[in-house]
Amino acid sequence: MKLSTTLAVAATLAVSSWAAVPPAPGAAPLASAAAFQGAACPTPASTEAKKSWKHGRPEYDAFTAAAKATGAEQAKLAAEFVQKYPDSDYKITALQVEMQAQSGVPSLQPEAVKTAEGLLQTSGANASQLMSADVIIAYLQPNLIKSTDPSAQEESNKLLAIAGCGEQLLPTAASAAQQPAFAAILSKAKGFAQLNLKQYDAAITTLSKVAQDNPKDPLPYYWMGIAEVTKTTPDFNAGIFDLAKASVLAPSTGAISSYLNTVYTSFHGSNDGLQDVIATAKSNAAPPAGFKVLSKSDVQYGQEMAAYEKKKEELANALPPADSFPGIKARLEKPNLAAAEWKNVKGVGYELPGIVTKITAKTIEIAAYAKDASATQGDVRVNLFSPLKARRPKVGQQVTVKGVASAYESQPFMLVMKDGLIEGYEPKAAKPGE
Incomplete structure (x- = not known):
């Protein structure tokens, strides 16, 4: 993907040093640099030989014209110089001029990469010149490689190797001021290449640092x-x-x-x-x-x-059914339902079976619908219509009571009924409440 194709940092060339024609040929030959072969990094020239214009004034004028031009014109003139004077002592410098000019013109950026690759394969390039080519390629290639291209893997392998070579040159071939920017460009290219080559963990490690x-x-x-x-x-x-x-x-x-x-x-x-x-x-x-x-x-x-x-x-x-005692009890125990439920219950007569938990002449408490004679916690209290005579049910006994709902207590729950009677025990009333 593309975010920007403007070169953040470009190698600078000292044009002023080309201002005069040097002495006639006779300088010592430059040290040979190995051609770039995959992961094998080119060896920088160890000595700087004295340069001369082998073809005299025409060579000098052609070089000077390229150095003074800008943009696409500069790229064209530099390329013509390299083609016309392939044995020039200034060929590598001309390649630098060409690739830098090409890198500044979006349509020529693929050519800038090719020019930089050509520089890496040129004998006699010093560490700084090799570094300039590595940086140009590392900066531009992530924008140029498309995963759908048949050559994507080959180009990614090449980019990974070039980024690695640039990192090796960095301590000696770049100034202290250049190193942070160059390092970032090289590392990003390395991480991008690793991503394209499906070296995912390596890419994550590289890019995390960036x-x-x-x-x-x-x-x-x-x-x-x-x-x-x-x-x-x-x-x-x-x-x-x-x-x-x-x-x-x-x-x-x-x-x-x-x-x-x-x-x-x-x-x-x-x-x-x-x-x-x-x-x-x-x-x-x-x-x-x-x-x-x-x-x-x-x-x-x-x-x-x-x-x-x-x-x-x-x-x-x-909640149990509203027309059952468990349903009435459950609703009266809920604060948000109690008021509405009590309107439905108050004044209504009920007949409820249960186990006696407490008994006096005037009242009886039962655990409604309980089956176990050991039940001790009542939840219905019946105030009898008339006091019981001598015979009364015992605690733990199963009985059925009748009465009219008159009040309730919530903690613990107790439904209170009035005008009550106990089925089978005197006195009797015709109907609860009469």
Whole structure:
């Protein structure tokens, strides 16, 4: 993908040193540099030979014209110089001029890479010249290599090797001021090549360092995110975070936002929560502790658990039928239902079976609908219509009482009925309440 094709740092050339025609030929030959072969780095020339214009004034004038031109014209003149004077002592310098001019013209950037590769294969290049070619290639190639190209793997292998060669040259071939920028370009190219070659863990390691050194650059985060979600054992938490971070740093780059949305939706099942992830990425350089994106299975499990808990709560809070004593009791015990329920219950006559828990001449308490004679906690108190005579039921005995609901107590629950009687015991009333 492309974010910018403007060269951040370019090797500078001291044009002033070409101002005079040097003495006639006779300088010592330059040390030979090995041609660039895959991962074998070219050997920089160890000595600087005295240069001369072998073809006299025409050679000098052609070189000077190329040095003074700009843009596409400079690239054209420099290329013509190299073609016309292939044995010139200034061939490598002309190649530098050519590749730098080409790198500044978007349509010529593929040619800049070819020119730089040609420089790497030219005998006599010193460390600084080799470094300038490595940096040009490392900067431009990530924008030029397309994964669908048949040569993508070959070009990625070449880029990985060139980035490695540049890193080896860096301590001696670049000034202290140049080294941070050159190192970032070379490392990004290395990480990009590793990503294209499916060396995902290596790419993540390389690009993590680049992102730490420059947390405002979206590309390392974007490439890291791709590696993290594509590797054999994906890390979707880290990958989605890094893709979100890249989208925050490059909000107008649709390719990043689109890929983030695709990955997130595929993993999570929808885009719910994506904006929360983006907000987290906006305020953090790395995933904070506990950061987690739920997978589709996590979401489904969470939904199933929520449904289960809801059903469980519904069952726990399910009320017995409203026309039964357990239903009346359950509703009167709930503060939000008690008032409405009491309006329905108060003044209504009920006939309830149960176990006697307490008995006096004027009152009886029962555990309504209890079957066990050992029940001790009553929940219905009946104030009798008339005091009992000599015979009365015993505690633990099964009886049936009748009465009219007149009051209730909630803690502990007790339904109070008046005008009551006990079936089978004197006195009797025609109807409860009469």
